[in-house]
Amino acid sequence: MLAHDAGSGMFDTGLDPGFLDVLEKHFDGADRVRNMVSILRRGPIAPFLSWHSGCPAHTSDLLKFHTQEYIDELVQADASGGKKLDKTTFLNPGSWGATLLAAGTTLSAARHILDGRGKMAYALVRPPGHHAHPDRADGYCILNNAGLALQLALDSGLTKIAVVDIDAHYGNGTAERFYQTDNVLTISLHMKHGSWDPSYSHAQSGSADLTGEGKGLGYNLNIPLPNGSGDAGYEYAVNELVVPAIDKFQPQLLVFVIGQDSSAFDPLARQCLTMEGYRRIGKIMRNMANRHSDGKILIVQEGGYNISYSAYCLHATLEGVLNLEAPLLDDPIAFYPEDEKYAVKEVDVLKKFWRESIPFLKDI
Ligand SMILES: [Zn+2]
Numbered sequence: 127m128l129a130h131d132a133g134s135g136m137f138d139t140g141l142d143p144g145f146l147d148v149l150e151k152h153f154d155g156a157d158r159v160r161n162m163v164s165i166l167r168r169g170p171i172a173p174f175l176s177w178h179s180g181c182p183a184h185t186s187d188l189l190k191f192h193t194q195e196y197i198d199e200l201v202q203a204d205a206s207g208g209k210k211l212d213k214t215t216f217l218n219p220g221s222w223g224a225t226l227l228a229a230g231t232t233l234s235a236a237r238h239i240l241d242g243r244g245k246m247a248y249a250l251v252r253p254p255g256h257h258a259h260p261d262r263a264d265g266y267c268i269l270n271n272a273g274l275a276l277q278l279a280l281d282s283g284l285t286k287i288a289v290v291d292i293d294a295h296y297g298n299g300t301a302e303r304f305y306q307t308d309n310v311l312t313i314s315l316h317m318k319h320g321s322w323d324p325s326y327s328h329a330q331s332g333s334a335d336l337t338g339e340g341k342g343l344g345y346n347l348n349i350p351l352p353n354g355s356g357d358a359g360y361e362y363a364v365n366e367l368v369v370p371a372i373d374k375f376q377p378q379l380l381v382f383v384i385g386q387d388s389s390a391f392d393p394l395a396r397q398c399l400t401m402e403g404y405r406r407i408g409k410i411m412r413n414m415a416n417r418h419s420d421g422k423i424l425i426v427q428e429g430g431y432n433i434s435y436s437a438y439c440l441h442a443t444l445e446g447v448l449n450l451e452a453p454l455l456d457d458p459i460a461f462y463p464e465d466e467k468y469a470v471k472e473v474d475v476l477k478k479f480w481r482e483s484i485p486f487l488k489d490i
Pocket of ligand 1: 430
């Protein structure tokens with residue numbers, strides 16, 4: 127997966143406007159994942175982990191989520207030496223193989239749980255996936271890794287799966303695919319970013335009024351949080367909104383979609399989580415999995431672009447999910463003051479909205 131080279135340019139555009147001597151590498155660089163691997167191999171969490179290799183996905187796997195036309199477009203783009211898929215998403219030589227490996231590795235992690243070989247698995251994959259639509263790439267994402275795993279779980283006979291996505295951005299591709307089903311409860315906590323492309327409809331915005339359609343009405347829950355929500359704001363949102371919704375839904379499998387771009391030091395967001403916030407959220411996820419899914423939890427890697435702090439926050443998240451006693455690793459850089467009062471206000475308003483408009487949450 128390190129072979130995917132998203133290029134360099136001004137910010138994440140791949141463009142060189144000609145005014146800068148030093149262009150930055152695209153944020154989705156291989157180094158972020160190199161550091162995630164190394165901290166898990168050499169950090170204090172290492173003795174608690176075991177490592178398994180993934181394998182590339184087959185086209186037949188991809189068609190469970192994506193359209194034939196889109197897969198054909200990607201194969202063709204790879205054969206012709208690459209393509210700019212959207213304004214920040216690049217398929218370069220090496221990218222398609224990496225993308226198939228990310229999708230296949232996520233499916234391998236899901237099978238590990240579905241086949242009963244283990245209760246927990248973490249798919250450390252790149253490029254990320256949760257913005258990828260059934261028929262197009264979006265926001266660094268080419269194939270929807272978590273979405274493919276969800277479909278595999280449904281095909282294996284599960285009828286109730288919950289997804290909690292804490293990447294700083296709306297998991298719009300996953301939401302779109304499962305928007306009309308009550309088999310998959312999608313919950314996304316993200317910054318209040320609105321649509322990130324003027325051509326996008328309101329459906330891509332992550333707004334709280336996007337609650338699903340038809341049979342799926344009420345089974346897409348968006349929690350947009352203000353900038354600077356921090357550990358206390360996120361923990362309040364998780365305890366007041368996510369936990370009651372999951373407790374009502376009672377999933378057979380919990381899919382925890384993680385992005386360290388919600389951290390205090392990420393170039394793409396200002397949500398201001400620290401290691402301690404990630405650790406606490408990880409612990410809450412584990413407790414919910416213990417209550418409802420016999421401890422079964424699939425974790426899927428999405429964004430997280432500060433190459434040092436993302437690795438540290440990942441370590442803390444997994445400490446939480448593993449329910450380890452004391453923090454194993456100190457936070458080397460957290461220093462921003464917290465200001466959770468805006469998040470608390472938004473969460474309280476959202477809770478009232480859910481009680482009034484989501485039938486299965488009327489008494490949370
Ligand atoms: Zn993100």
